Amino acid sequence: MEGVELYRQLLGLRAPWTVERVELDMAKQHVEVHVGHPAGQRFACPECGRELGVYDHLAERTWRHLDSCQFLTYLHARAPRVSCPEHGVHQVRLPWAQAGSRFTNLFEALAIDMLLAANVKKAAAILRITWDEAWHLMERAVLRGRAAKTDELPRQIGVDEKAIAKGQRYMTLVCDLEESTVEYIGEDRKETSLAAYFEAFPQKRREQIEAISLDMWPAYINACRNTVPGAQSKMVFDRFHIMRHVIDAVDKVRKQEHKALMAAGDSTLANSKYLWLTNPANMTDKARARFDELKVAQLKTGRAWALKEALRQLWNYTSARWATKFWKRWYFWATHSRLAPMIAAAKLIARHLPNVLTYFAHRVTNAVAEGLNSKIATVQKRACGYRNPDHFKIAVYFHCGGLNLFPAALTHMKVG
Ligand SMILES: [Zn+2]
Structure with a gap:
């Protein structure tokens, strides 16, 4: 036949x-x-x-x-x-087929392509398999890909926390900043959540890490100090996280001031929250017109906003020396602003200044990790939040792990 x-x-x-x-x-x-x-x-x-x-x-x-x-x-x-x-x-x-699989390698390869393009439910429907079968396929692809990974540590690492299940649980994400991949997902955001990642590598490898971008979060700082040789000169407090602390301070100033103004019957700051957070370049004409008025209205919020905007300049310097000079001026201005949240933010940064300035040696930021974060958000949305943390991990590794997900045997069994 x-x-x-x-x-x-x-x-x-x-x-x-x-x-x-x-x-x-x-x-x-x-x-x-x-x-x-x-x-x-x-x-x-x-x-x-x-x-x-x-x-x-x-x-x-x-x-x-x-x-x-x-x-x-x-x-x-x-x-x-x-x-x-x-x-x-x-x-x-x-x-x-792979040992233990109920699908041929070619079917698995097609299924992986489908799962990369669609959510599990949709891919399962197209492939005419059950949700559980599709999920299991995905899980095995991740395990295979992770097992095949070399034990190289990335040279530049980004550490970030990720809230899952509506902020009830946290995960620690370790990213390769050069490859834009999620390398590790640890439970919680404790010292051990991050230390476990580094501890899986021998001391010699850990020495080769060049830079670690992270938030000023004591648990992560301790994890780096205790497990990465020379961590003190390698840790860089991420500029976007630092700015977020300052942006939060501006928002606190606005809330306090708005409350005080409203008590006096003044609604100047009503519904202005997003104006102070949005880049003026992205505002509608109407919003910008209102914002321009607010900015010159002698408001405390306006001063806090100007402080925040000025701080962005810090990372534009080419050397730590000039950045330090700028910092001293900014710090003086911030601490003499009589705006308690801004003073607190300035002092927080001051306490961590040495590892803010390591930026000028390594030039790393979590911008890559932030990009991955939005990819992860899409993965989460597709799966309606992933209440099960194991499912969340598998899906993130599947979509963001940069893994070779396909059965290895496929390379030797070309059709024809
Ligand atoms: Zn034998």
């Missing part, structure tokens, strides 16, 4: 494996492809590769393969076992 040869080719089967027969079930719309090997065939021990005669065959198993013209296609075979004098009785490697 010609179909036999066609299916041998479609399955990418090589000697000794051949297609023995193909059955078409019109009622069920199934194609059943039976695969076998010649009698007397020898197979390699999966542990040592020694060629051995067949010891016995396992019961017939079925693997889902790529559809043939909308017909669900299944491969049937009985896997041979060999008895190695050294390693005992083992099932031989089957060229069309």
Whole structure:
């Protein structure tokens, strides 16, 4: 039958494996492809590769393969076992599927492409498999990809926290800033959440880390200090996180001032929250007109805003020396502003200044991690929040881990 040869080719089967027969079930719309090997065939021990005669065959198993013209296609075979004098009785490697998988490699590859493009529910529907099967496929792709990863530590690392399940739980994300990939996801945002990542690498490797971008968060700072040699000169407090502390301070000033004004019947600051947070370049004409008025209205919020805007300049300097001069002026201005939240923010930064200025040696920011964060937000949204932290981790590694997700065997079994 010609179909036999066609299916041998479609399955990418090589000697000794051949297609023995193909059955078409019109009622069920199934194609059943039976695969076998010649009698007397020898197979390699999966542990040592020694060629051995067949010891016995396992019961017939079925693997889902790529559809043939909308017909669900299944491969049937009985896997041979060999008895190695050294390693005992083992099932031989089957060229069309990964150990333990119920799908052929080609089907898994298609499923991975689908899962990368659509959410699990949609991909499962297109592939005509269950949600659990799709999820399991994704999980196995991640485990495979992570197992195949080299044990190199990134040179530039970004550390960030991520709230999941509506802020009830936190995860610690470690990113490779050069590759824009999520390298590690730790439970919680404690010292151990981050230290566990570094501790998995030998001391020698950890020494090779050049820079770590992070927030001024004591748990993470301690984790770096206690596990990364020379951490003091490698930690860089991320400029975007620093600015966020200052932006929060501006917002506190606005709230306090608005409350005081309202008590006196003045609604100048009503509904102005986002004006102080938005880049004027992105405002509508109407919003900008109002903002221009507010800015010159002798408000405390206006002064806080001007302080915040001025601080951005810090990272434009090319040397730590000039940046330090600028910092001293800004710090004087901020601490003499009589705006308590701004004074607190200035003092917070001052306490961490040495590792703010390491920026001028390493020039790293969490901007990459922030980009990944929005990708992660999409992943979360697709899965309606991932209440289960293990599911969240698998999905993030799948979409943001930069892993080779595809079955390795595919590279040796090109169709045709
Ligand atoms: Zn062996």
